[in-house]
Amino acid sequence: EGTLIKIQENGAPVEFYVAKQDYEEALNGNGRVLCVRKDCYNQQAWNTGDRAEWATSTLLTWLTTGYYGLFSNAVRQLIGTTAYYYTPGYEIEVSTRSDSVFLLSLTEYGFSVDNANVEGSPLPIASVIRPSYLNGNLTSHWTRSPRTDVNYMSFLLVDNWSSPSTSNCTLLQSVRPCFTLPSTALVDQDLNLIET
Numbered sequence: 001e002g003t004l005i006k007i008q009e010n011g012a013p014v015e016f017y018v019a020k021q022d023y024e025e026a027l028n029g030n031g032r033v034l035c036v037r038k039d040c041y042n043q044q045a046w047n048t049g050d051r052a053e054w055a056t057s058t059l060l061t062w063l064t065t066g067y068y069g070l071f072s073n074a075v076r077q078l079i080g081t082t083a084y085y086y087t088p089g090y091e092i093e094v095s096t097r098s099d100s101v102f103l104l105s106l107t108e109y110g111f112s113v114d115n116a117n118v119e120g121s122p123l124p125i126a127s128v129i130r131p132s133y134l135n136g137n138l139t140s141h142w143t144r145s146p147r148t149d150v151n152y153m154s155f156l157l158v159d160n161w162s163s164p165s166t167s168n169c170t171l172l173q174s175v176r177p178c179f180t181l182p183s184t185a186l187v188d189q190d191l192n193l194i195e196t
Contacts (some may be wrong), residue, residue: 001021004016005037024120046170090151109143113155142176152170
């Protein structure tokens, strides 16, 4: 945990943190390793529909289609799908769903606030991965966590990463994808993921 490995993304090596061994073991069994992109990929709206509903959000759709499509077939097979805790939208109940690629929750970044649900548990390297960069500059970036007291706001980590904030889900903020790999996946001596 905390190691940076390199995975080919659209034909180029990109660094990812090994963020958690046995990610959500109760949901996925043991042996899934959470990988979090070191830097943000781009900026996107959380949802263009002005409602903070993760399952139908334009951001999740892009993560699981457009971004997921940047990997080779071999890497996509390794990624598979991962079950995780999430808040469906403007409500109190936490549910679970499975996706190939997703975002970290506010909880996983190690924060707890009154108007956000507990979604999972803090990652062991939460403080390490709070700062995020886009094109070499510190940037604010989305979490998957919506506010539970209004239906159009979602949480993000602001660019000083010391505390969370919220934003209208239609505004552009940076996006930092994550997914899991099996613990049996191998890397070479330069920490490049071996795709075969």
